[in-house]
Structure formats: C-alpha cells, structure tokens
Amino acid sequence: MASxxxxxxxxxVDDDPxxxxxxxxxxxxxxxVQVADSRAxxxxxxxxxxxxxxxxxxxxxxxxxxxxxDEGFRLISELxxxxxxxxxxxxxxxxxxxxxxxxxxLGAIDFIAKPxxxxxxxxxxxxxxxxxxxxxxxxxxxxxxTSCGLVGLSPAVLKLxxxxxxxxxxxxxxxxxxxxxxxxxxxxxxxxxxxxxxKKPFLALNCAAISPTLVEPTLFGYSKGAFTGxxxxxSGYFEDAIDGTLFLDEIGELPFELQAKLLRVLENGEFQRxxxxxxxxxxxxxxxxxxxxxxAEVRAGRFRADLYHRLSVFxxxxxxxxxxxxxxxxxxxxxxxxxxxxxxxxxxxxxPKAQGRWMGYHFPGNxxxxxxxxxxxxxKYGGQTVTQQQLEDELDTEMYAMSxxxxxxxxxxxxxxxxxxxxxQTNFSLDQTLKQWEQSYVxxxxxxxxxxxxxxxxxxxVNRTTLYSRMQAYQMGTEE
Numbered sequence: 001m002a003s004x005x006x007x008x009x010x011x012x013v014d015d016d017p018x019x020x021x022x023x024x025x026x027x028x029x030x031x032x033v034q035v036a037d038s039r040a041x042x043x044x045x046x047x048x049x050x051x052x053x054x055x056x057x058x059x060x061x062x063x064x065x066x067x068x069x070d071e072g073f074r075l076i077s078e079l080x081x082x083x084x085x086x087x088x089x090x091x092x093x094x095x096x097x098x099x100x101x102x103x104x105x106l107g108a109i110d111f112i113a114k115p116x117x118x119x120x121x122x123x124x125x126x127x128x129x130x131x132x133x134x135x136x137x138x139x140x141x142x143x144x145x146t147s148c149g150l151v152g153l154s155p156a157v158l159k160l161x162x163x164x165x166x167x168x169x170x171x172x173x174x175x176x177x178x179x180x181x182x183x184x185x186x187x188x189x190x191x192x193x194x195x196x197x198x199k200k201p202f203l204a205l206n207c208a209a210i211s212p213t214l215v216e217p218t219l220f221g222y223s224k225g226a227f228t229g230x231x232x233x234x235s236g237y238f239e240d241a242i243d244g245t246l247f248l249d250e251i252g253e254l255p256f257e258l259q260a261k262l263l264r265v266l267e268n269g270e271f272q273r274x275x276x277x278x279x280x281x282x283x284x285x286x287x288x289x290x291x292x293x294x295x296a297e298v299r300a301g302r303f304r305a306d307l308y309h310r311l312s313v314f315x316x317x318x319x320x321x322x323x324x325x326x327x328x329x330x331x332x333x334x335x336x337x338x339x340x341x342x343x344x345x346x347x348x349x350x351x352p353k354a355q356g357r358w359m360g361y362h363f364p365g366n367x368x369x370x371x372x373x374x375x376x377x378x379x380k381y382g383g384q385t386v387t388q389q390q391l392e393d394e395l396d397t398e399m400y401a402m403s404x405x406x407x408x409x410x411x412x413x414x415x416x417x418x419x420x421x422x423x424x425q426t427n428f429s430l431d432q433t434l435k436q437w438e439q440s441y442v443x444x445x446x447x448x449x450x451x452x453x454x455x456x457x458x459x460x461x462v463n464r465t466t467l468y469s470r471m472q473a474y475q476m477g478t479e480e
Contacts, residue, residue: 294311
C-alpha cells in the first residue's frame with residue numbers, strides 16, 4: 001500500500017460526521033483524506049496544507065443553512081479559485097437535477113446522489129484523478145508549444161494568440177479580462193512561457209480566494225511577531241517570484257487600502273514586509289486578471305484609477321465561449337480525443353440534433369464547463385453516439401431572465417411606487433424596508449450566480465468585501 005504522502009490528496013466537506021467518518025474509513029486506503037464540516041473549516045484546512053488537494057468531495061447542504069445549496073456552491077467556486085486544477089465531485093442527498101447542473105456549471109466535474117456505493121464513488125474519484133493528472137501533464141508539455149494549449153481558429157482566438165506573442169517578453173504589466181472559466185489562467189501561464197522569464201518562477205495568487213486580512217502578508221511577507229500567529233518571519237509572493245512572473249487573479253477583489261501598496265511595487269519595485277521598516281525590491285513581472293469591469297469600478301470609487309492605468313499597460317480580452325462559434329466544435333473534438341485516450345475508449349459522437357444543440361448552447365461556465373461536459377460524456381458514452389436528450393441532461397438550461405414587470409428606474413415612477421407603498425402601510429419603517437430590499441437583492445444575486453461571491457458582487461455593483469460584511473450582518477441579525 002502506498003504511503004500517505006504518495007496517495008492522492010482528497011478533501012471531504014460534509015457536516016454529517018457519520019458520512020465523513022464512513023467515507024474516510026472507506027477511502028483512506030487509496031487517498032490522503034482531509035475532512036471539514038463547513039465552508040469555513042474547509043478554508044482553514046486549505047490554508048494548513050502544504051499543497052492544494054487534487055480532489056474534493058463536497059456536500060451542497062452545508063451550515064449555516066444545510067437545507068440550501070448556497071454554501072456548497074460558494075465552496076466550489078472558492079476551491080477552483082484556490083486551485084484551478086482541482087477536480088470536484090458533488091455528493092448530495094438533495095436529488096435535484098437543477099442543483100446538479102448548477103454545480104457542474106460552476107466547475108464541478110460530476111454530481112453523485114446519496115447514498116452512494118463506496119466502490120462506485122472510489123471509481124468516480126479515480127477517473128477524476130486520471131483526468132486531472134492528464135491535464136497537468138498536457139499543460140507541462142504545452143510549455144514548448146507556441147499555442148500554449150489555446151485551441152481555436154476563430155478571429156478572436158487568433159487575435160488572442162497574436163497579443164500573447166506580442167506582449168509576452170515585455171517587462172510591463174498585462175491585464176487579462178474575461179469571464180470565469182474562459183481561460184484567463186491559461187493565458188497568464190502562456191505569457192510567462194513565451195517570455196525570457198520562462199525559466200524563472202511563475203507564482204499565482206487569487207485575490208478572491210484569500211481573506212482580505214491575509215492578502216498583504218501573503219503578497220509582501222511578514223516579520224516574526226508582526227501579528228498573532230506570526231511565529232517566524234516569512235517571505236511573500238513578491239520575494240518568491242524573484243525575476244519571474246506574479247499572476248494576480250481577480251485583482252478587482254484587492255482591498256482598496258492595499259491598492260496603493262501594489263501601485264508602489266509596480267512603479268519602483270519597492271515594498272516592505274508586514275511589521276518591518278526595511279525596504280525590499282522585486283523585479284517580478286505582474287500579470288493581473290479580472291472578471292469585473294475595472295473601469296466601472298474606478299468610476300464607482302472602488303478601484304484606484306492610477307493602479308488601473310498602471311496594470312493595463314497591455315490589455316488582453318479572453319472571449320466568452322458563446323462568441324466563438326465553430327471553435328465550440330474544435331474544442332469538442334480536442335477534448336473528447338484527449339479524454340478518450342486517458343480512459344482507453346473510443347471518442348463519443350454527437351448525432352445531428354445533439355450537434356445543433358451543442359452549437360446553440362450558451363456555456364455559462366465557458367471552456368471549463370465544456371471540458372467537464374466532455375469528461376462526463378466520455379465516461380458515460382465512450383464509443384457511442386450521443387442523442388440530444390442525453391446531451392441535454394448534462395447542460396445547465398435554467399434561464400435567469402426576470403419574470404414579470406421590471407422595477408421603474410426614473411425618479412417620478414419610483415416616487416409614485418413609494419407613495420402607494422406608504423399609503424398601504426400602517427406601521428412603515430424606512431430602515432426595515434431598505435434592509436429587506438437590500439437583503440432580497442443580495443440573496444437573488446447569490447442564487448443567480450450559484451453562490452459565487454465575486455460574480456454576485458459584480459452583479460450588485462459592490463465590492464466583494466462589502467458584500468461579505470453585509471451577509472455576515474444578515475446572519476447575525478444586526479445592521480452593518
């Protein structure tokens with residue numbers, strides 16, 4: 001039997017100790033298992049691990065509201081932000097196909113209903129591990145390929161390749177814009193691979209996947225005793241990147257008070273560890289990415305204009321998959337051949353109706369979602385012809401359009417609506433009404449984005465940290 005250090009790492013997140021104990025007992029022969037009973041505990045486990053887990057098994061119904069899938073959805077997004085290579089399986093007693101589709105759209109590889117046969121679960125996990133290892137190996141092999149794994153012949157993808165080649169060797173920052181799952185991480189690594197820095201370190205930090213209070217010491221390092229828990233001095237990402245590349249994903253989530261410090265590093269390479277006065281320097285090249293409109297964030301006063309202009313010396317836009325037309329077929333062909341080879345089967349085919357549905361699907365989870373759909377179809381229908389209905393079962397077809405009439409936006413109509421509301425109420429409270437409206441919009445945004453905090457904040461036009469603090473206030477039943 002392999003030693004614990006040689007076993008693939010698996011994070012199990014479920015609030016039922018009977019389930020976690022049983023799964024740990026069954027799976028620990030094959031996996032190095034870590035257990036958490038909530039999203040917060042899972043975050044703590046991640047921060048204590050030397051390396052990101054290769055696999056995760058996540059229950060959707062986590063506290064504080066185990067009857068709702070919101071915490072599970074949020075954890076899926078956070079795990080993928082923390083480690084894009086991780087493979088997530090959702091294990092849930094809620095036999096709800098909509099929840100399954102939402103989880104897959106967010107990036108989970110598959111959905112397994114409880115109770116699940118342990119041997120079947122182990123096979124699912126091993127298949128997911130094979131897919132992950134194959135992707136990691138393919139990513140390493142792509143280092144010598146000027147395409148860097150960017151599949152497609154559409155004008156948008158050809159332009160993207162051209163920009164990467166043009167900007168790769170420049171010492172100036174690059175800002176990558178694009179939706180979640182569209183491939184911003186791949187573009188950032190490609191910029192590094194094609195540069196003169198390719199033999200130097202490439203470090204990545206997702207600003208949305210780390211507590212705002214930990215961003216500064218993580219980026220700049222800290223001295224011994226700088227804060228509670230700082231039992232020894234530690235370098236940060238800027239020091240560790242040396243002369244390489246530092247990729248800051250979801251840069252729009254960087255706390256406002258830290259933006260000036262980042263600007264200073266970009267301007268002259270100087271920074272200080274937390275708790276020190278000594279000035280240090282970094283020659284790391286900064287590549288940043290965002291799925292937010294930073295220009296709008298600047299106008300709203302949530303992002304520094306000078307930092308935005310410094311970061312966006314070069315800007316690269318990664319197109320959403322729904323705009324790539326025939327590249328949807330190219331990606332399908334690429335991934336189905338790749339994964340069929342990994343599981344030693346023949347690629348599946350789509351019948352004409354299924355192919356038409358494939359081309360018409362909007363792919364809200366972009367390339368990440370497409371890849372996971374191909375993995376599931378390969379596992380279920382390797383060597384077979386997939387029908388439209390079989391394909392439909394793997395898609396997230398839920399529509400998010402508002403039903404009914406929309407709220408008025410002009411002052412006169414809003415005033416008339418408020419007048420009618422006041423005349424119909426006997427004990428009206430402005431504070432209570434505004435609080436209820438705000439909470440309703442927050443909950444609606446979280447449902448629309450399947451619990452993705454960053455996307456919900458973008459939808460609401462607020463900063464992620466602001467949204468998080470307001471959600472905490474709702475849970476405590478107090479005003480912020």
